[in-house]
Amino acid sequence: MKAALLHKLGGPLAIEERPQPQPAAGEVLLKTRACGIDGTDLKLLDGFGYAPELPFVMGHEVAGQVAAVGAGVNEFAPGDRAAVYNFLTCGACPYCRTFREQLCPQMGGIVGVLDVAGGYAEYVCLPAQQLIALPDGVSYRDGATCCDAGMTAIHAVERSGARLGDRVMVIGIGGVGSIVTQLLAAAGVKVLAVDSDAAKEDWALSMGAAVFLNEAGDDLAARAQCVSEGIGVDRVIDVVGLAGTMSAGFASLRRGGRMVVVGYTPEPFPLSGKELAQNEKEVVGSRAGRRDDLRRCLELYAGGTLRSIVRQTYALDAVNEALAHLRAGLRGRIVLTFD
Numbered sequence: 001m002k003a004a005l006l007h008k009l010g011g012p013l014a015i016e017e018r019p020q021p022q023p024a025a026g027e028v029l030l031k032t033r034a035c036g037i038d039g040t041d042l043k044l045l046d047g048f049g050y051a052p053e054l055p056f057v058m059g060h061e062v063a064g065q066v067a068a069v070g071a072g073v074n075e076f077a078p079g080d081r082a083a084v085y086n087f088l089t090c091g092a093c094p095y096c097r098t099f100r101e102q103l104c105p106q107m108g109g110i111v112g113v114l115d116v117a118g119g120y121a122e123y124v125c126l127p128a129q130q131l132i133a134l135p136d137g138v139s140y141r142d143g144a145t146c147c148d149a150g151m152t153a154i155h156a157v158e159r160s161g162a163r164l165g166d167r168v169m170v171i172g173i174g175g176v177g178s179i180v181t182q183l184l185a186a187a188g189v190k191v192l193a194v195d196s197d198a199a200k201e202d203w204a205l206s207m208g209a210a211v212f213l214n215e216a217g218d219d220l221a222a223r224a225q226c227v228s229e230g231i232g233v234d235r236v237i238d239v240v241g242l243a244g245t246m247s248a249g250f251a252s253l254r255r256g257g258r259m260v261v262v263g264y265t266p267e268p269f270p271l272s273g274k275e276l277a278q279n280e281k282e283v284v285g286s287r288a289g290r291r292d293d294l295r296r297c298l299e300l301y302a303g304g305t306l307r308s309i310v311r312q313t314y315a316l317d318a319v320n321e322a323l324a325h326l327r328a329g330l331r332g333r334i335v336l337t338f339d
């Protein structure tokens with residue numbers, strides 16, 4: 001099979017012939033039909049964050065068609081369409097037992113990110129429990145984007161506790177931010193979309209944002225006050241995680257407001273204990289999503305609540321061009337598609 005291999009940090013990836021994996025007992029061989037590309041891939045390439053053993057096959061947003069199943073697999077059969085939950089969780093720890101499996105400290109790897117080969121290849125072989133059926137009517141490319149961006153968006157919105165009529169600032173209108181915006185707008189929330197790229201205004205408004213803000217720092221906090229009756233926003237969901245975005249987000253919150261940090265970078269941000277305590281502000285983290293968040297995201301696509309964020313597709317052979325395109329910036333998502 002053809003696969004794109006990361007041999008050294010910084011890339012480029014090399015397209016090579018690799019042996020096609022065979023499913024062992026309990027495993028499923030999936031023919032990759034679509035694989036999303038996002039900022040996590042750039043972090044891997046740049047050596048920030050996870051450090052898989054090289055060479056490695058990236059690709060953590062995988063949707064495909066079952067090609068073969070190993071012994072003992074009854075829930076899937078060849079021809080079935082499926083999306084991949086990319087955390088290989090232990091299933092037994094206190095987090096796994098309480099439906100917070102994305103916090104499992106004993107993961108057996110992360111598909112396309114750590115120890116488990118991902119979807120920048122024609123086939124992926126995984127334990128059957130990593131697969132979730134792709135509902136009828138949901139394309140492989142949209143299904144793929146649910147596997148990280150979509151489930152992360154659902155989990156972040158839940159962590160925010162946003163309610164009908166709230167004003168919520170969403171910082172960073174990339175893949176996750178675009179789906180967060182759609183989810184909040186569908187739930188009757190007024191979304192203030194923030195992005196450093198002024199050219200994203202039309203895109204953000206098309207996703208359902210009520211207002212687009214291109215300011216940063218104190219200017220952003222001032223604008224947030226301005227468009228929220230002078231009291232600040234109810235919630236902030238920061239998908240960027242730079243010191244500047246977290247500080248501006250925190251300063252934009254109303255008393256009793258909550259900021260959810262979803263995106264992250266190596267930068268810490270200064271947090272005033274006085275500001276936190278006296279205003280009863282909250283700052284919470286949100287990591288990717290649970291298996292059920294992925295399932296619900298697929299259902300929201302099937303039901304028509306969510307619209308596609310895919311704007312561009314590339315073939316596997318052009319994966320380096322696709323990564324360069326992502327790095328240069330774009331509105332919407334890039335997905336690798338396979339025949």
Ligand SMILES: [Zn+2]
Pocket residue numbers: 089090091092093094095096101104105106107
């Ligand atoms: Zn666990």
